[in-house]
Amino acid sequence: MALLHQFKISDGRVTYKSRFLSSDSYQSNQEHNRIAVSEFGTINMPDPCKNFFQRFLSRFELPSEYLTLPTDNANVSFVTYKGDYYVSTETNIMHKVDPETLKTIAKVDWSKFIAVNGATAHPHTDPDGTTYNMGNSYGRKGAIYNIIRVPPTKITEEETLEGAEVLCSIPSTDKTKPSYYHSFAMSENYVVFIEQPIKMDMLKIVTGKLRRKSISDGFSWNPKLNTIFHLIDKQTGKVNSTKYLAKPLSTFHQINAFEEDGLLILDMCAADDGQTIANYKVQNLRKSGEALDEVYNTLCRVFPRRFVLPLKVDRDTPYDQNLINRPDCTATSKRIGKDKVFCTHEDLHGEDLHQYGGLEFPQINYGKYNTHPYRYFYGCGFRHLVGDTLIKMDLHGKHMKVWEHAGLYPSEPVFVPSPNATEEDDGVVMSVVITPNKDKSTFLLVLDAKTFEELGRAVVPVNIPYGFHGTFNTTA
Ligand SMILES: [Fe+2]
Known part of the structure; x- marks a missing residue:
């Protein structure tokens, strides 16, 4: 169940609080004293699903009201729309929350505003506050x-997603x-949708309850398919007729995307295999010793990669030759059809990242460098099923700085710039570090983003579960 946490740094003191999200799922599970609402990897057996299946079969079309992934257990990330904080998962329901008290203010249903059955937990925001998802x-x-x-601003205090619109449908x-898709990329002028070969079988998902299968059972990896990058013009909503193809890859988190010299540079954390999700089942996480090692060894490692897409592809663009002429860039893009370009990536790391098991949970100096050329990103190394190191990558030379301590497991690093910072990495990196060792404690870690030296830690005498995404704000 989604548990909201807050570390508050004020007047030289750090305080901590947490609160369960008061979601319908939480309340229902509390009432039944068991999991009564199906989540991604868990399944319950409610009564009405028979009717549900019959209706599905009788119409033999997809009844949209049943396709909504039902949980409102928004346990993935904090997001902001129009300056307000929400917690989000990937269904149609988010919860507006008070970032100060962590109390749930309102349940917000995307489908009441626009014709969508959900939205990702990773929206992108333009400098003016306009948000894309x-x-x-x-x-x-x-x-x-x-x-x-x-839109970027509210008209009334109570409003939530009023004014939201579908910019484009593919x-x-x-x-x-x-x-x-868990997320997408955004440059100054384009939204980049990455259509990866992780497929959701809607029939399986809809009928999962009858077959006693969880939502995750409807997911499959099809390595016979290419990955397709779709570019959507943010101003006009027009989809670029050129499709950029790449070999099958799976990606959860994008690092950054920007346009330079007629090229769109697309950086992401990606793996060659997309079966990873299934490995995070609770049955696997409960294993230990060799059995747990075995699970880890079957996981495909995730590494930072760069694709470079030529924006102008027209009748004069030559076929079958590399269109990327960028110093020190090993990514390639070749036109292979009228509207088709095939891309290969450049590794955004040196050999030394392999010993840290790859990198996930990428973060940058988002406020100033998202959609712009940048030099640094931060992330977690994965020598275990969860992150076990913090890594800073310098794209000039692909050198790394690493924070690691045996038995300590840091969360996603959150970069916070210094006030009036002029350099990209002038600031701190914060991470919540947990440990299974009973004689050690959970703490908030603060690193100097420039040197990656530890500036301090605030220990809290409670157990905190492993989490996904965090955010920083100065106003709460
Ligand atoms: Fe995520």
Whole structure:
């Protein structure tokens, strides 16, 4: 169940508080004293699903109201829309929360505002506060990927997603099996949708309850398919007719994207295999020793990669030759069809990252460098099923700085710039470090972002579960 945490640094003191999200799922599970609402990897057996299946079969089309992933257990990230804080998962329900008290203010349903059945937990925000996200809808013509735009400001205090609009809709190639996406990339002028070969079988997902299978059972990796990058113009909502293809990859988190010299530079954490999700089942996480090692060894490592997409592809663009002429860049892009460009990536790391098990949970100096050329990113190394090191990558030379201590497991690093900073890495990196060792404590770690030296830690005498994403604000 989503547990909201807050470390507050004020007047030389650090305080900590946490509160369970008061979601319907939480309340229902409390009432039943068991998992009564299905989550991604867990399944309950409610009564109405028989009717549900019959209706599905009788119409033999996808009834959109049943395709909504039902949980409102928003346990993935804190996000902001119009300056307000929300907690989000990937369903149609978010919760508006008070970042000071962590109390739940309002349940907000995307589908009440626009025709989508959910949205990712990783929206992108322009400097003016306009926010972009993506969410699917399901209709007679099958699954559709939608680009969403939410205006930057509120008119009334109580409002939530009023003014949200679908900027553009892209039909899924396979009507009943859209690709799963956890996030997307955004440059100054484009939203980049990455259609990866992790497929969601909507029939399986809809009928999962009858078959006693969880939502995750409807997910599959199809390595026969290419990955497709779709570019959507943020101003016009027009989808670029050129499709950029790459070999099958799986990606959860993008690092940054920016335009330079007629190219779109797309940086992401990616793996060659997309079966990772299934390995994070609770049955696996409960293993230990060799059995746990075995699970870890089956995981495909995730590494930072760069794709470079030529923005101008027209009748004069030559075929079958590398269109990327950028100093020291090993990424390639070749035109292979009228509207098709095939891309290969450049590794955004040296050999030394292999010993840290790859890198995930990438973060940058977002406020100043998102959608712009940048030099540094931060992330977690993964020599275990959870992150066990903090890494700073310098793209000039691909050198790393590493924070590591045996038995300590840091969360996603959050970069906070110094006031009036002029250099990209002038600031601190914060991470919540947990440990399974009973004689050690959980703490908030603060590193100098420049040197990666520890500036301090604030120990809290409570157990904190492993979490996904954090955020920093100065106003709460
Ligand atoms: Fe995420």
